[in-house]
Amino acid sequence: MRILLPNNQLAPIADLLSEMSLKPAASRARTKLLHLVREANIRFAADEYDLVCQYALLDSAGKPVIDPGGTFSLADPVKAQEFFTARSELFESVAEVSGPTYTGHLTDLKTLLDNFDNELSGAAAEAFDVLVDATTMALTKEVSDS
Structure with a gap:
Protein backbone atom coordinates (compact mmCIF):
# COMPACT_ATOMS: atom_id res chain seq x y z
CA MET A 1 0.00 0.00 0.00
CA ARG A 2 1.20 3.51 -0.80
CA ILE A 3 -0.31 6.87 0.19
CA LEU A 4 1.27 10.29 -0.20
CA LEU A 5 0.75 12.71 2.70
CA PRO A 6 2.18 16.14 3.46
CA ASN A 7 4.86 15.97 6.17
CA ASN A 8 3.11 18.68 8.17
CA GLN A 9 -0.01 16.51 8.42
CA LEU A 10 1.63 13.28 9.61
CA ALA A 11 1.29 14.01 13.34
CA PRO A 12 -2.32 15.29 13.10
CA ILE A 13 -3.27 12.27 10.98
CA ALA A 14 -1.63 9.92 13.51
CA ASP A 15 -3.57 11.66 16.29
CA LEU A 16 -6.82 11.40 14.34
CA LEU A 17 -6.32 7.73 13.58
CA SER A 18 -5.38 6.85 17.15
CA GLU A 19 -8.51 8.56 18.50
CA MET A 20 -10.99 6.82 16.16
CA SER A 21 -13.31 4.32 17.83
CA LEU A 22 -14.06 1.66 15.24
CA LYS A 23 -15.48 -1.81 14.76
CA PRO A 24 -12.86 -4.62 14.54
CA ALA A 25 -12.46 -4.84 10.73
CA ALA A 26 -12.22 -1.07 10.31
CA SER A 27 -9.93 -0.89 13.34
CA ARG A 28 -7.54 -3.34 11.71
CA ALA A 29 -7.32 -1.21 8.55
CA ARG A 30 -6.83 1.94 10.65
CA THR A 31 -4.17 0.36 12.87
CA LYS A 32 -2.09 -0.84 9.92
CA LEU A 33 -2.19 2.67 8.43
CA LEU A 34 -1.43 4.24 11.82
CA HIS A 35 1.78 2.20 12.09
CA LEU A 36 2.87 3.34 8.63
CA VAL A 37 2.05 6.99 9.39
CA ARG A 38 4.01 6.83 12.64
CA GLU A 39 7.02 5.39 10.79
CA ALA A 40 6.80 8.21 8.22
CA ASN A 41 6.56 10.76 11.04
CA ILE A 42 9.72 9.34 12.65
CA ARG A 43 11.55 9.73 9.32
CA TYR A 49 16.61 17.28 13.17
CA ASP A 50 19.22 16.90 10.43
CA LEU A 51 18.13 20.23 8.97
CA VAL A 52 18.39 21.94 12.35
CA CYS A 53 21.87 20.46 12.81
CA GLN A 54 22.95 22.05 9.53
CA TYR A 55 22.03 25.55 10.75
CA ALA A 56 22.16 25.50 14.55
CA LEU A 57 24.91 26.40 16.94
CA LEU A 58 26.28 22.97 17.95
CA ASP A 59 27.85 21.75 21.18
CA SER A 60 31.08 19.74 21.35
CA ALA A 61 29.12 16.54 20.66
CA GLY A 62 27.68 18.01 17.45
CA LYS A 63 24.17 18.43 18.85
CA PRO A 64 22.17 21.66 18.67
CA VAL A 65 22.52 23.87 21.74
CA ILE A 66 19.02 24.21 23.16
CA ASP A 67 18.26 27.18 25.40
CA PRO A 68 16.03 26.97 28.52
CA GLY A 69 13.04 28.04 26.39
CA GLY A 70 13.43 24.98 24.20
CA THR A 71 14.74 26.75 21.11
CA PHE A 72 18.09 26.76 19.37
CA SER A 73 20.26 29.54 18.02
CA LEU A 74 21.47 29.67 14.46
CA ALA A 75 25.22 29.31 14.01
CA ASP A 76 25.04 32.03 11.36
CA PRO A 77 22.10 34.43 11.88
CA VAL A 78 22.61 35.72 8.32
CA LYS A 79 21.30 32.34 7.13
CA ALA A 80 18.02 32.63 9.03
CA GLN A 81 15.91 33.10 5.90
CA GLU A 82 17.70 30.21 4.20
CA PHE A 83 16.90 27.98 7.20
CA PHE A 84 13.25 29.04 7.36
CA THR A 85 12.85 28.46 3.62
CA ALA A 86 14.39 24.98 3.85
CA ARG A 87 12.26 24.15 6.89
CA SER A 88 9.10 25.34 5.15
CA GLU A 89 9.95 23.22 2.10
CA LEU A 90 10.49 20.19 4.33
CA PHE A 91 7.18 20.68 6.13
CA GLU A 92 5.28 21.14 2.87
CA SER A 93 6.93 18.24 1.05
CA VAL A 94 5.12 14.97 0.61
CA ALA A 95 5.92 11.81 2.55
CA GLU A 96 5.43 8.41 1.06
CA VAL A 97 3.50 6.34 3.57
CA SER A 98 3.92 2.82 2.34
CA GLY A 99 4.55 -0.72 3.36
CA PRO A 100 3.20 -4.22 3.16
CA THR A 101 -0.24 -4.56 4.68
CA TYR A 102 -2.91 -6.76 3.08
CA THR A 103 -4.85 -7.03 -0.15
CA GLY A 104 -7.72 -4.56 -0.23
CA HIS A 105 -6.30 -2.32 2.50
CA LEU A 106 -6.84 0.88 0.52
CA THR A 107 -10.42 -0.10 -0.25
CA ASP A 108 -11.03 -0.84 3.42
CA LEU A 109 -9.54 2.54 4.37
CA LYS A 110 -11.74 4.34 1.85
CA THR A 111 -14.81 2.56 3.23
CA LEU A 112 -13.76 3.32 6.81
CA LEU A 113 -13.34 7.02 6.02
CA ASP A 114 -16.55 7.23 3.98
CA ASN A 115 -18.50 5.68 6.85
CA PHE A 116 -16.79 7.52 9.71
CA ASP A 117 -19.56 9.33 11.51
CA ASN A 118 -17.94 11.26 14.37
CA GLU A 119 -17.87 15.03 14.48
CA LEU A 120 -14.52 16.66 13.74
CA SER A 121 -13.16 20.16 14.06
CA GLY A 122 -9.86 22.00 13.91
CA ALA A 123 -6.71 19.98 13.23
CA ALA A 124 -8.64 16.69 13.23
CA ALA A 125 -11.01 17.94 10.52
CA GLU A 126 -8.10 19.13 8.39
CA ALA A 127 -6.24 15.84 8.91
CA PHE A 128 -9.38 13.91 7.95
CA ASP A 129 -9.77 15.93 4.75
CA VAL A 130 -6.12 15.37 3.77
CA LEU A 131 -6.39 11.65 4.54
CA VAL A 132 -9.59 11.22 2.50
CA ASP A 133 -8.04 13.00 -0.48
CA ALA A 134 -4.80 10.98 -0.24
CA THR A 135 -6.64 7.68 0.11
CA THR A 136 -8.90 8.49 -2.83
CA MET A 137 -5.90 9.44 -4.97
CA ALA A 138 -3.96 6.29 -3.97
CA LEU A 139 -6.96 4.07 -4.66
CA THR A 140 -7.53 5.72 -8.05
CA LYS A 141 -3.87 5.19 -8.93
CA GLU A 142 -3.98 1.59 -7.74
CA VAL A 143 -7.02 0.90 -9.93
CA SER A 144 -5.50 2.62 -12.98
CA ASP A 145 -2.24 0.68 -12.54
CA SER A 146 -4.12 -2.63 -12.52
Whole structure:
Protein backbone atom coordinates (compact mmCIF):
# COMPACT_ATOMS: atom_id res chain seq x y z
CA MET A 1 0.00 0.00 0.00
CA ARG A 2 1.20 3.51 -0.80
CA ILE A 3 -0.31 6.87 0.19
CA LEU A 4 1.27 10.29 -0.20
CA LEU A 5 0.75 12.71 2.70
CA PRO A 6 2.18 16.14 3.46
CA ASN A 7 4.86 15.97 6.17
CA ASN A 8 3.11 18.68 8.17
CA GLN A 9 -0.01 16.51 8.42
CA LEU A 10 1.63 13.28 9.61
CA ALA A 11 1.29 14.01 13.34
CA PRO A 12 -2.32 15.29 13.10
CA ILE A 13 -3.27 12.27 10.98
CA ALA A 14 -1.63 9.92 13.51
CA ASP A 15 -3.57 11.66 16.29
CA LEU A 16 -6.82 11.40 14.34
CA LEU A 17 -6.32 7.73 13.58
CA SER A 18 -5.38 6.85 17.15
CA GLU A 19 -8.51 8.56 18.50
CA MET A 20 -10.99 6.82 16.16
CA SER A 21 -13.31 4.32 17.83
CA LEU A 22 -14.06 1.66 15.24
CA LYS A 23 -15.48 -1.81 14.76
CA PRO A 24 -12.86 -4.62 14.54
CA ALA A 25 -12.46 -4.84 10.73
CA ALA A 26 -12.22 -1.07 10.31
CA SER A 27 -9.93 -0.89 13.34
CA ARG A 28 -7.54 -3.34 11.71
CA ALA A 29 -7.32 -1.21 8.55
CA ARG A 30 -6.83 1.94 10.65
CA THR A 31 -4.17 0.36 12.87
CA LYS A 32 -2.09 -0.84 9.92
CA LEU A 33 -2.19 2.67 8.43
CA LEU A 34 -1.43 4.24 11.82
CA HIS A 35 1.78 2.20 12.09
CA LEU A 36 2.87 3.34 8.63
CA VAL A 37 2.05 6.99 9.39
CA ARG A 38 4.01 6.83 12.64
CA GLU A 39 7.02 5.39 10.79
CA ALA A 40 6.80 8.21 8.22
CA ASN A 41 6.56 10.76 11.04
CA ILE A 42 9.72 9.34 12.65
CA ARG A 43 11.55 9.73 9.32
CA PHE A 44 10.22 13.29 9.02
CA ALA A 45 11.39 14.13 12.57
CA ALA A 46 14.86 12.78 11.72
CA ASP A 47 14.94 14.92 8.57
CA GLU A 48 13.91 17.98 10.57
CA TYR A 49 16.61 17.28 13.17
CA ASP A 50 19.22 16.90 10.43
CA LEU A 51 18.13 20.23 8.97
CA VAL A 52 18.39 21.94 12.35
CA CYS A 53 21.87 20.46 12.81
CA GLN A 54 22.95 22.05 9.53
CA TYR A 55 22.03 25.55 10.75
CA ALA A 56 22.16 25.50 14.55
CA LEU A 57 24.91 26.40 16.94
CA LEU A 58 26.28 22.97 17.95
CA ASP A 59 27.85 21.75 21.18
CA SER A 60 31.08 19.74 21.35
CA ALA A 61 29.12 16.54 20.66
CA GLY A 62 27.68 18.01 17.45
CA LYS A 63 24.17 18.43 18.85
CA PRO A 64 22.17 21.66 18.67
CA VAL A 65 22.52 23.87 21.74
CA ILE A 66 19.02 24.21 23.16
CA ASP A 67 18.26 27.18 25.40
CA PRO A 68 16.03 26.97 28.52
CA GLY A 69 13.04 28.04 26.39
CA GLY A 70 13.43 24.98 24.20
CA THR A 71 14.74 26.75 21.11
CA PHE A 72 18.09 26.76 19.37
CA SER A 73 20.26 29.54 18.02
CA LEU A 74 21.47 29.67 14.46
CA ALA A 75 25.22 29.31 14.01
CA ASP A 76 25.04 32.03 11.36
CA PRO A 77 22.10 34.43 11.88
CA VAL A 78 22.61 35.72 8.32
CA LYS A 79 21.30 32.34 7.13
CA ALA A 80 18.02 32.63 9.03
CA GLN A 81 15.91 33.10 5.90
CA GLU A 82 17.70 30.21 4.20
CA PHE A 83 16.90 27.98 7.20
CA PHE A 84 13.25 29.04 7.36
CA THR A 85 12.85 28.46 3.62
CA ALA A 86 14.39 24.98 3.85
CA ARG A 87 12.26 24.15 6.89
CA SER A 88 9.10 25.34 5.15
CA GLU A 89 9.95 23.22 2.10
CA LEU A 90 10.49 20.19 4.33
CA PHE A 91 7.18 20.68 6.13
CA GLU A 92 5.28 21.14 2.87
CA SER A 93 6.93 18.24 1.05
CA VAL A 94 5.12 14.97 0.61
CA ALA A 95 5.92 11.81 2.55
CA GLU A 96 5.43 8.41 1.06
CA VAL A 97 3.50 6.34 3.57
CA SER A 98 3.92 2.82 2.34
CA GLY A 99 4.55 -0.72 3.36
CA PRO A 100 3.20 -4.22 3.16
CA THR A 101 -0.24 -4.56 4.68
CA TYR A 102 -2.91 -6.76 3.08
CA THR A 103 -4.85 -7.03 -0.15
CA GLY A 104 -7.72 -4.56 -0.23
CA HIS A 105 -6.30 -2.32 2.50
CA LEU A 106 -6.84 0.88 0.52
CA THR A 107 -10.42 -0.10 -0.25
CA ASP A 108 -11.03 -0.84 3.42
CA LEU A 109 -9.54 2.54 4.37
CA LYS A 110 -11.74 4.34 1.85
CA THR A 111 -14.81 2.56 3.23
CA LEU A 112 -13.76 3.32 6.81
CA LEU A 113 -13.34 7.02 6.02
CA ASP A 114 -16.55 7.23 3.98
CA ASN A 115 -18.50 5.68 6.85
CA PHE A 116 -16.79 7.52 9.71
CA ASP A 117 -19.56 9.33 11.51
CA ASN A 118 -17.94 11.26 14.37
CA GLU A 119 -17.87 15.03 14.48
CA LEU A 120 -14.52 16.66 13.74
CA SER A 121 -13.16 20.16 14.06
CA GLY A 122 -9.86 22.00 13.91
CA ALA A 123 -6.71 19.98 13.23
CA ALA A 124 -8.64 16.69 13.23
CA ALA A 125 -11.01 17.94 10.52
CA GLU A 126 -8.10 19.13 8.39
CA ALA A 127 -6.24 15.84 8.91
CA PHE A 128 -9.38 13.91 7.95
CA ASP A 129 -9.77 15.93 4.75
CA VAL A 130 -6.12 15.37 3.77
CA LEU A 131 -6.39 11.65 4.54
CA VAL A 132 -9.59 11.22 2.50
CA ASP A 133 -8.04 13.00 -0.48
CA ALA A 134 -4.80 10.98 -0.24
CA THR A 135 -6.64 7.68 0.11
CA THR A 136 -8.90 8.49 -2.83
CA MET A 137 -5.90 9.44 -4.97
CA ALA A 138 -3.96 6.29 -3.97
CA LEU A 139 -6.96 4.07 -4.66
CA THR A 140 -7.53 5.72 -8.05
CA LYS A 141 -3.87 5.19 -8.93
CA GLU A 142 -3.98 1.59 -7.74
CA VAL A 143 -7.02 0.90 -9.93
CA SER A 144 -5.50 2.62 -12.98
CA ASP A 145 -2.24 0.68 -12.54
CA SER A 146 -4.12 -2.63 -12.52
